[in-house]
Amino acid sequence: MHPSITLPSPAKLNLFLHIVGKRPDGYHELQTLFQFLDYGDELTFTLTPDSPDIRLAQPIPGVADEDNLIIRAARALAARAGKPLPGVTISIDKRLPMGGGLGGGSSNAATTLVGLNWLWQLNLGEDELAEIGLGLGADVPVFVRGRAAFAEGVGEKLTPAEPPEDWFVVLKPDCDINTGKIFSHEGLTRDTPKITIRPAFEGDASRYRNDCEDVVQKLYPEVRQGLEWLSQFGPARLTGTGACIFGRFPTESAARIIWESKPSGITGFVAKGVNYSPLHQKLTELT
Numbered sequence: 322m323h324p325s326i327t328l329p330s331p332a333k334l335n336l337f338l339h340i341v342g343k344r345p346d347g348y349h350e351l352q353t354l355f356q357f358l359d360y361g362d363e364l365t366f367t368l369t370p371d372s373p374d375i376r377l378a379q380p381i382p383g384v385a386d387e388d389n390l391i392i393r394a395a396r397a398l399a400a401r402a403g404k405p406l407p408g409v410t411i412s413i414d415k416r417l418p419m420g421g422g423l424g425g426g427s428s429n430a431a432t433t434l435v436g437l438n439w440l441w442q443l444n445l446g447e448d449e450l451a452e453i454g455l456g457l458g459a460d461v462p463v464f465v466r467g468r469a470a471f472a473e474g475v476g477e478k479l480t481p482a483e484p485p486e487d488w489f490v491v492l493k494p495d496c497d498i499n500t501g502k503i504f505s506h507e508g509l510t511r512d513t514p515k516i517t518i519r520p521a522f523e524g525d526a527s528r529y530r531n532d533c534e535d536v537v538q539k540l541y542p543e544v545r546q547g548l549e550w551l552s553q554f555g556p557a558r559l560t561g562t563g564a565c566i567f568g569r570f571p572t573e574s575a576a577r578i579i580w581e582s583k584p585s586g587i588t589g590f591v592a593k594g595v596n597y598s599p600l601h602q603k604l605t606e607l608t
C-alpha cells in the first residue's frame with residue numbers, strides 16, 4: 322500500500338449559470354457550465370495502519386471537523402467499502418476562499434473520495450464515487466468526474482464540454498454570501514428558458530450570464546463595484562452565488578497586467594481554465 326499521497330483540489334468556475342425552474346422540494350433547477358482552474362487547495366493523505374481513525378492534521382478555522390466535507394467524504398467512502406481499513410490523517414493546504422462560489426469544499430470532498438479510493442485500493446468506479454459525492458453536495462460529482470461539463474438538474478446531470486481554456490483574473494470581494502439567502506430571494510430570476518446543449522458549448526462566451534448576479538449585486542455593493550471594475554477590461558461574471566467574480570483573458574500576460582492594477586484591498590488570483598481536472602491529471606501521472 323502507498324503510505325502517503327498529495328493531491329490537488331482545484332477550484333471550479335460556473336462560466337454561466339441559468340436558473341430554469343424550481344423543484345417541488347424547493348431546490349432550484351440549474352443549467353450551468355463548469356470549468357476547472359489550475360489553482361486550488363492541496364490535500365495530503367497519510368495512512369496510519371496502527372490506528373483506524375480518520376482525522377484532520379489541523380482543523381479548518383470556522384468548520385467543525387464533524388462538518389468538514391473532507392471528513393464526511395472519507396467516512397461515507399469507508400462506510401461504502403464495508404471492510405476494516407487503515408486509518409488516515411489528512412492535511413490541507415487551503416488556498417481557496419471559503420463560500421466564494423469556487424467550490425472549494427465540494428472539491429475537497431471529491432479529492433478525498435478519489436484519493437482514498439486509490440490509497441485504500443477500493444477500486445470503486447467513477448459512477449459510484451459520483452453518487453456518494455452527490456450525497457455530500459451538488460457540486461461534488463463534477464469534481465469526481467474531472468471533466469468540464471454542462472450540468473443540469475441541481476448540477477448532477479453532466480455532459481462533458483470543451484469550453485475555451487482561457488485565462489482568468491478571479492477576485493474575492495470582501496463579503497460573505499449565503500447560498501440559501503440568494504436562492505430564496507424574491508427578486509431572483511427563476512424562469513430562464515432551457516437551452517440545448519450545443520449552443521451552451523459553442524455559443525459566444527461574451528453572452529454567458531449568471532442569473533444570481535442581479536440579486537447579489539443589489540445585496541452586496543462590494544460585488545457590484547468589483548464587477549464594474551473588472552468588466553472595463555472584458556466580460557466579467559459571478560461564479561455560483563458568489564462572492565467571487567472572474568474576468569476572462571486570452572493570455573496569461575493579459576490577465577496578469579489587469580491583476581497587477583486591481584484596486585487595493587481586494588484579494589484573488591490569476592489562473593488558467595482547464596477542461597481536465599488537475600486532480601485527474603496528477604493521478605494519471607502516478608499510475
Ligand SMILES: C[C@@](CO)(OP(=O)(O)O)[C@H](O)COP(=O)(O)OP(=O)(O)OC[C@H]1O[C@@H](n2ccc(N)nc2=O)[C@H](O)[C@@H]1O
Binds near residue numbers: 347350423424476504
Ligand atoms: C450555486 C452552486 C452552483 O455551482 O454553487 P456555489 O455557489 O455553492 O459554489 C451550487 O449549485 C450550490 O449547490 P450546493 O453546494 O449543494 O448548495 P448549498 O450551499 O448546499 O445550498 C444552500 C441552500 O441553497 C438552496 N439551493 C441550492 C442549490 C440549488 N440548486 N437550489 C437551491 O435552492 C437550498 O435552499 C439549499 O439549502
Ligand SMILES: Nc1ncnc2c1ncn2[C@@H]1O[C@H](COP(=O)(O)OP(=O)(O)O)[C@@H](O)[C@H]1O
Binds near residue numbers: 383428430
Ligand atoms: N473542506 C472544506 N472546505 C471549505 N469549506 C468547507 C469544507 N467543509 C465544509 N465546508 C463548509 O462549506 C461551505 C461552502 O464552502 P465552499 O465549497 O468553499 O464554497 P462554495 O460552495 O460557495 O463554492 C463553507 O462556508 C464551509 O462552512
